Amino acid sequence: MFKIDMHIHSVLGHDSIIEPDDLVPIARREGLDAVCVTEHHDYSLSSPFDEISRQTGFPILRAMEYKAREGHLLIYGVNVGRGDMPSQMPMQHVIDWVHQRDGVAVPAHPYQGDMFGSCLGDRLSDLTNLWAVETLNGSASQTENEQARQVADQLQAGGIGGSDAHGPTGIGKAYTIFSKPLITMTALIEALKQKNYQTGSRTGLSN
Numbered sequence: 001m002f003k004i005d006m007h008i009h010s011v012l013g014h015d016s017i018i019e020p021d022d023l024v025p026i027a028r029r030e031g032l033d034a035v036c037v038t039e040h041h042d043y044s045l046s047s048p049f050d051e052i053s054r055q056t057g058f059p060i061l062r063a064m065e066y067k068a069r070e071g072h073l074l075i076y077g078v079n080v081g082r083g084d085m086p087s088q089m090p091m092q093h094v095i096d097w098v099h100q101r102d103g104v105a106v107p108a109h110p111y112q113g114d115m116f117g118s119c120l121g122d123r124l125s126d127l128t129n130l131w132a133v134e135t136l137n138g139s140a141s142q143t144e145n146e147q148a149r150q151v152a153d154q155l156q157a158g159g160i161g162g163s164d165a166h167g168p169t170g171i172g173k174a175y176t177i178f179s180k181p182l183i184t185m186t187a188l189i190e191a192l193k194q195k196n197y198q199t200g201s202r203t204g205l206s207n
């Protein structure tokens with residue numbers, strides 16, 4: 001078993017209070033085997049984590065979270081910067097763009113409304129080229145996670161878990177359990193496409 005918290009924000013992304021140097025000690029304490037940092041909009045923001053990973057010997061993978069027109073997308077394996085993709089593009093367009101580049105785009109917290117009350121919701125079931133859906137998000141409600149799980153099952157997509165931590169106590173609240181160690185993004189992408197993983201959580205979160 002190899003546990004990865006697939007969705008974490010740090011101060012480098014400007015909307016979290018997690019200091020980069022605090023991530024590894026907390027992740028270890030939580031029993032995680034790796035983490036994936038997903039700063040907003042720009043892959044390069046998380047680059048200092050490469051050195052932290054090297055110094056600590058703890059696997060820190062880097063992805064990003066993109067704000068599409070209908071909701072948020074986690075993008076693994078394609079290193080998108082602000083110049084590559086303007087925000088608010090239609091979600092299907094971005095999923096296809098990532099797919100063509102052999103990455104994996106995963107709708108994040110698809111049933112959780114944003115601060116304006118809008119969310120992807122049932123439009124999730126119309127999306128194509130999906131390898132996985134975030135079916136366990138540490139900041140979404142149980143009902144929202146269950147709805148995401150139901151649609152992921154209908155789509156025959158995998159379901160991943162991530163804490164969506166914006167503070168130290170959130171780290172490890174939800175994670176994805178893989179059957180073997182994955183310490184490079186290439187290996188993670190391959191595993192995501194095999195859909196052979198489950199979600200797990202620290203507390204009573206379930207889906």
Ligand SMILES: [Zn+2]
Pocket residue numbers: 065072108109
């Ligand atoms: Zn989000």
Ligand SMILES: [Zn+2]
Pocket residue numbers: 007009065108164
């Ligand atoms: Zn997030």
